[in-house]
Amino acid sequence: MTVRFSSSAPPGRGGARRAAVRSAVAGRTVALAAVGLVLVLMALMALMALVIVRLPWVGDLGMHAATLQRLRHSPLDPGNPLVDADTPSPYYSPWMLLLGTVARIPGLSVFVVLRLAAVAGLALLVTGVWRYVRTLSAHRAAPALALLSLLLLWGTTPFLWSGFPGLHSLALTVSYPSTFALGLAFHFWAWLAGALRREAGWPVWLGLGVLWGVILLCHQFSGVVATVGAVATVLAAGRDGRAVWPRLGAGQVVGAVVLWVWPYYDFFALFGAAGDGLDAVHRGLYGHPVARYGLVLLGVAALVPRWWRDRWDPLVLFAGLGVAVVGAGWVSGHYSWGRALPAVMIPAQLAVALEVVGAARRGVRAGWAVLLAGALLVGGWGQVGxxxxxxxxGGLPAVVEDRYREPWAGYQWITPWVRYGDVVMAEGRAARQVPAYGPYTVAPGYPDFFLSDEERRVAVTEVYFGERTPSSVRRGIEREYGVRWVVGGSGGLDDGGLRVVARGSEGQVLYAVP
Structure with a gap:
């Protein structure tokens, strides 16, 4: 009996050929997916570049512009950035000092310098994420997917807060020191992971200590996130990291010295600032968690298999420590600790991106990919504004326009009359914006831990704008604080002693003080 095969090739060779074809197809699919991710990421980065050109005004932009104004005019002794008082300020960081030096170049306004800061901060953030993710995965698509997760995997409601790297938040805070500090944090974690892996020498550890101190000085809340991530990285090294503990300790000492010798403000005095209104300001961070952070639950689910594979996984430890800090803030009423929320969000967002490219079974990877793609679409739609x-x-579709948040109008209309260093009586949003152009206000538009008479200044401002306040009382306040100008609301001030000088686009009035 003769047995004939349908092919002249041995039976096993066909199976191997089919396996090779499937492998090649899978390889091309991964390559195409990686290219697609990079293209989407490039589109988002182009969007951010256009946002930088517009530099929408909202939030704390006025504070950072005012800080640059003071450093540009007096880099060695800038005084309070908002009011005419000789006090230190935590806004005088190494990064802002560098930007203030750049702002001294003739022809550069502080807003041009803030645009340059936005470009530098965004570049530092992107490259930092890329480097840090490379310490966690060698897959070529991992960094791009991690960046997309950081930008879009938040919630269904746009959320704005400095130090939170969502797309909508970055669009309005990309020029802030928080973006620069967070970018440094990612580079710090990548450098630290590499130092632990190869048992680097003393210079590397001392340099890490300096970098840690600089991050804390540039943005204290992002410095806390950087510290939590660093602790998780060191703990994940486990026994292998014990050999470098003396060098790690030396780096911490160097970082503490950097904090101690910084001449522009006392960093360690900030530990007593939590009760000075900061907790009330930050209570909102704990509100509406599902709408603001709900999509990150997918990342939390991705942390479970990582924990199952390795109880000392760095992202699992990172998220766990972040939950401990944020939870302690909620339980104790120290709501300012909620600024450590990125220490919970970032590791979860990175975890789901890494599961898509690193899960052991192909079907599991596909499942994670489908779930993450859907979450990214939902998150992108939530931030489409x-x-x-x-x-x-006028060019936006109605559904997009409904999600758009109108930026603030500027106060450049007062600059033909109001000069640098003049004192302006203003309240509310005006007090947060006017110092950006060089003048001072009587009461600071932001809580100021180092300003001892802040409460009195706020009370005096309320009295000044009171409807029944006599003109004589207003004249006394003007003399006490050297007020030369008043910015009033569209309703105007019933005071015959004030002279109307100009009106802004939103109906506000600039008055000259007699």
């Missing part, structure tokens, strides 16, 4: 910062409002 950011298009309004680069597209004229």
């Amino acid at each position: 950011v298009l309004g910062y680069v597209v004229p409002r």
